[in-house]
Amino acid sequence: MIELYLKTNEVQKLNLISEINYKAKDIFNIRIIDSTEEVLKEISNKFDLDISIFNQKEDIEISSHYLKSSDQVSFNFSIPNYNSNTLFKEEEVFIIIKKGVVFYFLSSNIDENFVNLTKTRYDFTSINFNSHLEHFVFQIGIISDYYADLTEFISKKVKQFYENILNSKDFKSNDLDLIMILNYNNLLIKESISNFQRILHLLKQNKFEEKTITNKINLELDDIAVISDHIQFNFDRLDDLKENINSKIELEQNSIFRTLTIITVCISLPTLIAGIYGMNFKNIPELEWRFGYPTAIGLMIISFIIAVAYFKMKKWIK
Numbered sequence: 001m002i003e004l005y006l007k008t009n010e011v012q013k014l015n016l017i018s019e020i021n022y023k024a025k026d027i028f029n030i031r032i033i034d035s036t037e038e039v040l041k042e043i044s045n046k047f048d049l050d051i052s053i054f055n056q057k058e059d060i061e062i063s064s065h066y067l068k069s070s071d072q073v074s075f076n077f078s079i080p081n082y083n084s085n086t087l088f089k090e091e092e093v094f095i096i097i098k099k100g101v102v103f104y105f106l107s108s109n110i111d112e113n114f115v116n117l118t119k120t121r122y123d124f125t126s127i128n129f130n131s132h133l134e135h136f137v138f139q140i141g142i143i144s145d146y147y148a149d150l151t152e153f154i155s156k157k158v159k160q161f162y163e164n165i166l167n168s169k170d171f172k173s174n175d176l177d178l179i180m181i182l183n184y185n186n187l188l189i190k191e192s193i194s195n196f197q198r199i200l201h202l203l204k205q206n207k208f209e210e211k212t213i214t215n216k217i218n219l220e221l222d223d224i225a226v227i228s229d230h231i232q233f234n235f236d237r238l239d240d241l242k243e244n245i246n247s248k249i250e251l252e253q254n255s256i257f258r259t260l261t262i263i264t265v266c267i268s269l270p271t272l273i274a275g276i277y278g279m280n281f282k283n284i285p286e287l288e289w290r291f292g293y294p295t296a297i298g299l300m301i302i303s304f305i306i307a308v309a310y311f312k313m314k315k316w317i318k
Contacts, residue, residue, distance in 0.1 A: 001108075005029035017042040024099045031104040040105075049096055049103065050074065066199045072098040073203075077195050080150060080188040081110055088185040090192070140220045143196065144227070150189050151230050158182055158237050165241055179242055186234045193231070197224055262311050269303035 004012040004020060005028045014020065017039060020030075024047060032039060044051045053067050053074040067074040074096045080088040094105035161178060204217050277286070277296045286292035311317045 001033040003029075003031040003033070005031070017046055020046065024101050027101050029102045029104065031106060033106055034108050035105050043103070047098065047101070047103070049098060051096075053096075054094060054105075065195065066202050068203075072096065075199050077192060077199065079110070079146065079192055080185065087181055088188050090188060140200065140217065141223075144220050144223050147189065147193055147196075147224065147227050151227050151234070154182060154186050154189065154234055155230060158186075158234050158241075162237055162241055165244055175245055176242070179238055179245070183235070183238050186231055186238070190228065190231045193224055193228055197221065200224075258316055262307075262316060265311075266304050266307040269307055270300035273299050273303065 002014040004014060006022065007026055007028050040051050040054060043049060050069065050072055053076055065076050076092060076094040078090040079093055081091045091107045091110045096103040200217055200221055273296060
């Protein structure tokens with residue numbers, strides 16, 4: 001699917017590249033959802049785009065994810081998709097900016113929050129860009145806003161989970177699994193932001209005539225640094241939660257072992273006495289004694305009471 005955002009604030013949805021009957025100067029944003037190789041070739045021919053960045057998305061070098069020429073800026077990065085309440089999923093985003101037109105190449109799996117944030121058009125504020133680089137820097141702010149939303153989403157979940165754990169004396173078997181899920185999601189955000197920061201630093205190495213571009217990049221880098229701090233806060237909270245749950249597990253295990261110890265000691269003394277008088281020997285003195293049986297029973301009861309009293313004195317029993 002192709003979405004065309006015109007500078008007249010009109011939006012058109014098309015199925016084929018050949019249906020685009022507007023010149024680049026009339027277009028603000030072209031969004032292509034689930035692009036194929038054929039579609040890439042068509043749009044490359046129509047708008048004279050360099051689409052080589054699509055062949056380098058698997059490369060590790062960050063320079064392969066940011067390509068700049070005299071009239072075009074291309075970059076791609078992975079963003080966490082938080083449509084799901086469980087594990088995030090990484091989705092690739094490709095952005096090409098040429099002659100003031102932003103070309104977005106997105107997956108239909110990307111959540112609507114990111115899509116809506118990047119659907120920026122000319123409006124009553126009469127935004128005007130003197131170059132495609134100004135346009136690019138404007139889009140940076142939109143992307144960093146998405147990272148902020150993602151981080152806030154995770155932070156709320158972590159804080160809520162943190163409060164529930166602190167107010168609960170017990171723990172559920174899936175609590176540790178939830179911590180791992182939150183940790184993984186937080187890690188995806190951190191990794192994505194780190195890659196995006198490297199792209200911005202590469203862009204910053206260019207000497208721009210317009211100081212506003214450099215200033216804007218610096219502001220966005222500062223903003224992303226603050227977001228990174230919040231991500232680290234999430235990691236710290238999750239580590240605290242894990243320690244708290246492990247402490248509760250240890251306390252519960254200690255309580256179980258203590259109970260088993262009490263039961264074992266309280267039963268072992270009467271068992272010892274019963275074992276002695278259960279021996280089949282003829283010369284056991286108490287066998288012929290009239291009060292031998294009640295005396296043995298009494299010793300068992302007394303030994304049990306002494307053991308219980310001892311553990312109460314030690315405050316193992318309330």
